[in-house]
Amino acid sequence: MTVTIGRRGLLAGTAAATVLAPAAQASGEQISVTHWGVLMYGAPYAVAMEKGFFREAGVNITGILTSKGGGTTVRNVLAGGLPYGEVSLAAAVAAAREGLDIRIVNAGAATVADILWVTTPDNPVKTIKDLEGRKIAFTSPKSVTEMLVIMSLTASGIDLNKVERISTGGIGAGLTALRQGGVAAAPIMDPIWAREQGRWRPVFFVKDILPKMTQTVGITTTQFAREQPQKLRAIIAGRRKGVDFTYANPEEAGRIFAEAYELPRELGVRAVKNMVEVGYWSRGEIDTRALDAMVEGLRIIGEVEGPVDWSRLVDRSFLPPDLQATG
The missing domain is CATH 3.40.190.10 (Periplasmic binding protein-like II)
Incomplete structure (x- = not known):
């Protein structure tokens, strides 16, 4: 899964590889x-x-x-x-x-209950069924979000050919595409959701559709x-x-x-x-x-x-x- 959230600015960048936690001590x-x-x-x-x-x-x-x-x-x-x-x-x-x-x-x-798809408050899309004929974002090819989009649409009885799935390259990029009207729904997860849930309206939670x-x-x-x-x-x-x-x-x-x-x-x-x-x-x-x-x-x-x-x-x-x- 490609995620573009940073430590202080939640949409600012990814954590660097092999970074030690601040509490790290030489003796530990x-x-x-x-x-x-x-x-x-x-x-x-x-x-x-x-x-x-x-x-x-x-x-x-x-x-x-x-x-x-x-x-x-x-x-x-x-x-x-x-x-x-x-x-x-x-x-x-x-x-x-x-x-x-x-x-x-x-x-x-x-x-995977931390993952959900959201839309803008004024968007006519209310449920996953409303995505037929529209575009939905996921992060990157072969990512968990692509997998969950396919599985959620299928489990909801929606023809995959009737929903255009768009790779946006990251959570932040997907939300930007959503804000600009490029897609009808985009994925989000905590801790971004905890910070921005007032800006978006849920379309579907994966936990409500798929098994554990x-x-x-x-x-x-x-x-x-x-x-x-x-x-x-x-x-x-x-x-x-x-x-x-x-x-x-x-x-x-x-x-x-x-x-x-x-x-x-x-x-x-x-x-x-x-x-x-x-x-x-x-x-x-x-x-x-x-x-x-x-x-x-x-x-x-x-x-x-x-x-x-x-x-x-x-x-x-x-x-x-x-x-x-x-x-």
């Missing part, structure tokens, strides 16, 4: 999280670092390596900091198919899992505590998130509350049905071919015992 260790400083995946890690949950679990995580996503994040996992990272499911599957020695050890973002789909997963190497299993368990446990705290204390978690991402406090709180409402973050449990749902979408856009053998790629043994049940 770093892990990788896709789109840290930009999208919502990183909130539980910010909370876990701030509240000391990683240290309590037995690992001193003080900084985050980040990237624009995809294979770059996987390469960060293999080359920098501790060999653990949260990456898109598409990137994990692609890396495994390329023969890279990785395993999925926990789920991250448990849903796992966006991101935690991965590691078999070598790290074999040689430092306790440290791996500690990372997963620390993140879980960050997730639990976020759900229980969204106001405080939002303030921590805002500080870590250098966002206005009220924006961070609003974005976190939006995600709490839809159950955005997994505690780590891996739902193969949600994995399959995302992979089916990736097949539609040509990112995955053939079946995925989760028994070879997924290892639940590093999850806390109560989260290890298969699903």
Whole structure:
């Protein structure tokens, strides 16, 4: 997915690759999280670092390596900091198919409920059905937003030939095209939605149309899992505590998130509350049905071919015992 939101100006640019979080300290260790400083995946890690949950679990995580996503994040996992990272499911599957020695050890973002399509307040388009005969934006070819457009239109019984799908190159560019009348609807997500929701009117939320789909997963190497299993368990446990705290204390978690991402406090709180409402973050449990749902979408856009053998790629043994049940 191409995203053009920055740290302070939410439509100003993307987070640079391999940027350390401000809290990083030389004595601590770093892990990788896709789109840290930009999208919502990183909130539980910010909370876990701030509240000391990683240290309590037995690992001193003080900084985050980040990237624009995809294979770059996987390469960060293999080359920098501790060999653990949260990456898109598409990137994990692609890396495994390329023969890279990785395993999925926990789920991250448990849903695509953060993504919706919006229009201008005065636009006659009210629902997804109204998009027939009109243009709809997505970010880039073979992106998650292209996948979700196709799947949402199809699930709504709309002939794909009756809706012109336009690649705009980014979230900000799509909203600009919408504002200028070039498209009838464009995608948006938090934390941009939390900041700009007064400017737009929702057309459809993906969560109202499609089944639960796992966006991101935690991965590691078999070598790290074999040689430092306790440290791996500690990372997963620390993140879980960050997730639990976020759900229980969204106001405080939002303030921590805002500080870590250098966002206005009220924006961070609003974005976190939006995600709490839809159950955005997994505690780590891996739902193969949600994995399959995302992979089916990736097949539609040509990112995955053939079946995925989760028994070879997924290892639940590093999850806390109560989260290890298969699903």
